[in-house]
Each structure stands twice: as C-alpha cells, then as structure tokens.
Amino acid sequence: MSAPDPRLSINQATIKYANLETALNVTAEAGVQSIGLWREPVNEVGLDVAAQLLTDSGLRFSTHCRGGFFSLPAGAKRDAALDDNRRAIEETATLAAAGAEGSTAVLVLVAGGLPEGERDLIGARERVRDAIGMIAPDAQAAGVTLAIEPLHPMFASDRCVVSTLGQALDIAADFDSEVVGAAVDTFHIWWDPQVLEQIARAGREGRIATYQVCDWKTPLPADVLLSRHYMGEGVIDFASLTRAVLETGYDRDIEVELFNADIWADAPAHVVARTVASFAEAITPHL
Numbered sequence: 001m002s003a004p005d006p007r008l009s010i011n012q013a014t015i016k017y018a019n020l021e022t023a024l025n026v027t028a029e030a031g032v033q034s035i036g037l038w039r040e041p042v043n044e045v046g047l048d049v050a051a052q053l054l055t056d057s058g059l060r061f062s063t064h065c066r067g068g069f070f071s072l073p074a075g076a077k078r079d080a081a082l083d084d085n086r087r088a089i090e091e092t093a094t095l096a097a098a099g100a101e102g103s104t105a106v107l108v109l110v111a112g113g114l115p116e117g118e119r120d121l122i123g124a125r126e127r128v129r130d131a132i133g134m135i136a137p138d139a140q141a142a143g144v145t146l147a148i149e150p151l152h153p154m155f156a157s158d159r160c161v162v163s164t165l166g167q168a169l170d171i172a173a174d175f176d177s178e179v180v181g182a183a184v185d186t187f188h189i190w191w192d193p194q195v196l197e198q199i200a201r202a203g204r205e206g207r208i209a210t211y212q213v214c215d216w217k218t219p220l221p222a223d224v225l226l227s228r229h230y231m232g233e234g235v236i237d238f239a240s241l242t243r244a245v246l247e248t249g250y251d252r253d254i255e256v257e258l259f260n261a262d263i264w265a266d267a268p269a270h271v272v273a274r275t276v277a278s279f280a281e282a283i284t285p286h287l
Helices: 020-029 039-045 047-057 076-098 121-142 165-172 195-204 238-247 261-265 268-282
Strands: 008-011 034-038 060-068 106-110 145-148 180-185 208-213 254-256
Touching: 008 060, 008 268, 020 034, 020 039, 020 047, 020 268, 034 039, 034 047, 039 047, 039 060, 039 076, 047 076, 060 076, 060 208, 076 106, 076 121, 106 208, 121 145, 121 165, 121 180, 145 165, 145 208, 165 180, 165 195, 180 195, 195 208, 195 238, 208 238, 254 268
Parallel strands: 008 034, 008 254, 034 060, 060 106, 106 145, 145 180, 180 208, 208 254
Antiparallel strands: none
C-alpha cells in the first residue's frame, strides 16, 4: 500500500471507541500525518495530558470538535453553553500549539436545534448569531477560528438550525474571517443546488476553516446520525466538491469524519487503513 495522502486527517469520531492514546497511535502508525480531536476523549485524560500525548505523537492537529449548541433562549442553560464554548476555545488553542507544524486552531461549531416547544427556526438561527458574537472576542484573543458547520436539513429540528453553507456564511459575515469561518462537510452539503456557488463564495470571503469528507448512501439507518460511509461507497460527487474547495486556495488538511455503527465496531487500525485507501481513490486524484 502506498503512503497515505499527506493532507489526510483522521477525525477522531471515525474511530469513536478508541481512547485518545489509541487514536493517536493507530493514526500515526498508519503513516497519517494529522488528526482532528473530540472534546470528550480529551477531557477524559485532561487537557495537559492530552496536549502532551499529541505532541509525542508527532501528528498535526486539524480541528477540535465541538462547540456550539447555543440556539437556546436566554437563561441558565444558554449561559452554561456559552461558558462551555469558552472552555472549548481554550482547549483548541492549547492543542493546536501542541500539535506538529501546520496544526490549525479550528473549533467546529454545531449550532443546536430548535428548543423544545419552539417552531421559530429563524429566531433560533439569530440566537446562534448572537451567541457567536458573545464568544468571538474569546476566540480572537486565543487565536482560534470558530467554524460554523451547516448540517443536513434532516437535523434542523434536533441538532442544527443552520442547514446550508450559505446560511453559515451569512452568520459568519458579521465577523472577521480569521475569527469565524465555516466547515465544508460533504455529507451535509452535497445535495444543495447552490453548493458550488457557496463554496466559491466561502473562498472569496476567506471562510473555509476545514474541509471534511465522507459519503452518503441510502437507505439511511433508523438513527440517521450514523449514516456516514467511506468515500466511494455512496453517491457524493467528490470530484466537483473537492475541486471547488481547492480552487478557493484551500491548502489545509482534509478530514474524514465517519459516524457509522459498523465502522465503529471495527478495529481502529483497520478503519484507519480503509480510510486511507478510500481517500486515495476518491479524494487524492482531485488534489
């Protein structure tokens, strides 16, 4: 097998049941050069230990997942969410500093769904804008970019009221591009009739903070969250999407983020090997 693409990053969710040390080890042992981390495994060992493990691994750090979930109305829960996001910003800055050269301090934000009993989607989206305004100064001070991630519309009710890249860019437009950008995730945006236009716009505005890839295949499982597949197994046109992202001048790592029960049940080293192979076939030819 040839060496992994140097721009490939393994998002830790792809090997969800591996603890942080194992995730770092299997990624590095496979010859992959970068990893995106999740807050829960980092917090299990503590930030200082996590940072040292990352340094020792020799891997770049591509993103931290995740902040957000602040579509709530004013009150104690919203205040707690904002405080948690400030902690996530601190974690992101620390881990980016601990990673190898080329690491990027990017915190991915999932906006949050409609609060229970509410139907005002537009109002919830405006609360997301307001919340980002409250934490943007903290991100700027820490040198962290907040990456608003639009999620597929099937998640609008319970997980993310920001459903298109255009909506994410409209929110980000209120802020400096180094402070607030967008996550371009093929799973969530491949269907959008305006996706190529919005990717080009994101490039013009300097907003692409991370590019994440995985495939879409039907039928979807009962839990649609767990419906992501290795690249090449589904219907997403990675050629056009990847070319569009690259044409903006995007030169950072490209993450593979897979939520899939069968993949999670597989051995982490095997998952990483399959990820390397599918990336080489579906993504590398367009880089």
